[in-house]
Amino acid sequence: MRHSLLSKFQGTILGAVLGDSTGLQYQRQLVGISPQTEGWQPILQLTKHQQLTLNGQTLLNSPNTKILTGTHSSECGRLAVAWTQSLIRCMGLDLKDWGDTWEVFVKSEIYPPESTEFQSVLNPCEAAVAALPCAMFFHENKAKLREKIMLATDVFPNENKSELQTAVLAIGYAIARSLKQRLDPSTAIDQTIAYLNTDNALTELLLQVQILLEQKADLETATTHLCKSVTALPEKQGDGDKRAQTNSTVNQGNLLPIALAFYCFLNTAEDLRLSVMRAARCGIAGQLTCALTGALSGAYNGAAAIPVEWRQLSSAAVESRRLAAGGEPSLWGIGSDAKIVELANNLFAVWAGVYNPSAGMNSEALARAVAAPYVIRPRKI
Template sequence: MRHSLLSKFQGTILGAVLGDSIGLQYQRQLLGIPPQTEDLQPILQLTKHQQLTVSGATLALNSVKSKMPTGKDSSESGRLAVACAQSLIRCSGLDLKDWRATWEAFAKSEIYHRPSSEFQTLLHPGEAAVAALPAAMFFHENKAKLREKIMLAIEVWPNENKPEWETAILAVGYVIARALKERLDPATAIEQTLAYLKTDNALTELLLQVQILLEKGADLETAATHLCKSATALREKQGEGEKKLQTESIVNPGNFIPIALAFYCFLNTPEDLRLSVVRAARCGIAGQITCALTGALSGAYNGVAAIPVEWRQVSSPGVTSLPLAEGPEPSVWETRSDAKIVELANNLFAVWAGVYRPDATQDSAALARAVAAPYVIRPRNI
């Protein structure tokens, strides 16, 4: 393997976390808020395309009507991802009772306080894909098991548009799984993903458009504009179908654009995590979700060594974040440091590998970790 599986576990979670952070910094720049640190200044220079995006002449995904998460709301998916990873570690796998309790505690917490809307769906497709990253990592070794476990896991999360919503999560999860197993070929990644999904909806159509854009060598601005126009066309086509059927659909193809852009940014420069995430930020579309997904995909493919050191320094506990309009933004998905995220990835990997006590440290009496055979070695009840 080019990179160890542990490195890929670390790269997936840390890539998503730091991608979220970079996306937030760029989003602040779009909103006219000064950058958190001078280290990110070169990343945050607005392009001509971004000026058009801000003025609303090109894209409107960050508007209220779009239902896309912006600001600090979009980090809630990261906090849920951390909680889900902790559940997998705590229960040595997917325990639906604990998984449901984790969701209920999260939904009732002060952190998650999204106002009720016309939709009962609490997670947008991109958010759900980020939150499901730990499950995709934990069950990556078998694609049938991956589908089964992810379907069970996300059944707990409320959603009203189940087919499209699940397609988004499975698409990202499948690519993550292929990357962890060193079986991901960027040239055929979308083709393999569509074959795995075995469905036809707005997301699969956008992914087909991504494949065409990659084959044509389209630049970032062209890709972003084309995907937004495609989503608009799909929405209009969907609207015509609704009139004929006299039904009302809650599907908004625009909600899948961050996932499509993440695929484009990663697959266009698969060997360069920094460039992939920076280009995802420059799209200016749901920055945190787009960058988090791009960072996760590239981190799973390239390992933790591909993450720039300076980005990890920005997320250190000594760096305080500037307040947004709604209040201060907690750093690094409520863990306060990238070291905690790496520790979380280490423990998730340890449980997946069958380690008896993944929480044992150098200061612990158990200096050597023991690997347990399935259903044989279990902690003693004292």
Template sequence: MRHSLLSKFQGTILGAVLGDSIGLQYQRELAGIPRRTEDLQPILQLTKHQQLTLSGAKLVLNSASSKILTSKHSKCGRLAVASAQSLIRCNGLDFKDWGDTWEVFAKSEIYHSQNTEFQSLLNPCEVAVAALPCAMFFHENKAKLREKIMLATDVLPNENKAELQTAVLAIGYAIARSFKQRLDPATAIEQTIAYLKTDNALTELLLQVQILLEKGADLETAATHLCKSATALRERQGEGEKKLQTESIVNPENLIPIALAFYCFLNTPEDLRLSVVRAARCGITGQITCALTGALSGAYNGVAGIPVEWRQVSLAEVKSQQLAEGREPSLWGTGSDAKIVELANNLFAVWAGVYKPDTGLDSAALARSVAAPYVIRPRKI
């Protein structure tokens, strides 16, 4: 194997977390919001065109235009952490425990927020991030992957779970193929669509991604084309046309981050840094697009593909934010990239059948009890 499976577990979660952080940092730069401490250097600079655009007027955190800079998308990241912890705690997907986890999360993160009209739902891209641990844990068998994702997403409130589950399956299947060293960038879109076995707004956008990749379209062209395609799909649905085999009530524009994540990853599959940077520069829902791109590329390239300086800058930003505002640390609520790596290690250990994964992979004793599934399990007292 080019990369160990443990490296891929670590790369997927860490790539998503740092992608989320980088997307937020770049959005702040784009909005003209200064860094909290002067010694922090930005991960990527604004282009001259973007600097000229910002020179006329600067946005502030409290303005209506800066709502995208809030930690809304980090909520799905914290749900992903809770999902991984549930899998570790229960040695797999326990429907009751996961339901309780979602209920606690929903009450603390969604229903108790100031604006409760909209936030009872997560859009498909957010759920795709939240379901990353489930996709990782059940990557071996594509039939079981589908079954477990259906079960995991069934507890989430949504008006159209079919489309939501399709979005999660698309990301999950691509990650599973990477874990098994079977993902070919040239055929990844075709195989993903075949696995989804449906025809809806997401598959339409993925087909457009395939066309853009074959034509060698640049980032600006790809982003513009996908936005126009999503708008056309929405207008078609609004007019009641029946070109899609399944009726959709999910706004196709909410699926653009998934399409862009596939485009950015498959355009430069061997370079995680470039994939995530381009996802940030497209300027469309930066946090969620970068998180999905980081997850896809991290699964393909492993943790070795993540630049060390990204981890250092993100950790410094977390510490400065905590000191300046006294808020909960970011990086999906963990406050440390080391905690994210530890979470990935424990998830991998449970998947591998380790008897007591909480002892850590770097335990001095290295005493492990590993067995086939359902043969040895922790004793219940």
């Protein structure tokens, strides 16, 4: 194996968390908010950002993209952490515990009083980020992956739940293929569409992504084309579908970050840094787009592909927020990249059947090597 499965577990979660943080820093810079740490400046100012328009509005300010720039900016990431903790605590998916976790989560102090919309509805991209631990835990069997995701996402209130579940399955299947070392960037879109086995707005966007990749389209061309495709999709649908889109928060604009994440990842599959930075430069729902791109690339390339300076800068941002009046830890509420790695390690240990909740951080079990069968042999004493 090119990367150990443990490294891929770590890379998926770390990639999503640090992608979210990178997207937030870039968004804040675009709207004129100073970055939390000066170290982000040379990373983010690679090229001049060009704002795109969708339905006459800048995507940066479009309500459909749900740009989040406040201290409560990563609700779906915090939900992913809660979901991971539920999987670890129950040694698998316990629907009762997961339902209780969801109820407690939406009533927690994480949400300010005005954020009632998120408590009732998740859009597809938010659900895809939240469901990352489920995709990781059930990656080895695509039938079980579909079954568990469908069951687990039933707790999410949404009028277009089938479309939301399709989005979660698309990201989850790509993650699962990477974890099993079976994802080929040249055929990933075709295989994902075949797995989804449906025809909706997301599959239409994924087909457009495949065309753009085959044409070797640059970032600006790809982003503009996908935005135009989003505006054209309702015109291709019947009146019944139009009505559904009008009355639901699940619409084509909410699916755009998933399409962009697939494009940014598959276009530079071997370079996580470049994939995430290009996702940030799209300027469209930066946190979600970057988190999904980071998760896809992290699962494919492992934790070693994540730039060390990103982890250092994120830790510095966490510390600066803690010192600020009324501040709170960022990084999905965990507080440090080391704790994120520990969370990924525990999830992997539960999946492997070797998790010991009573073991301390200095346990010898944490230092054992993880390798493919018959590759590493025990030493003879």
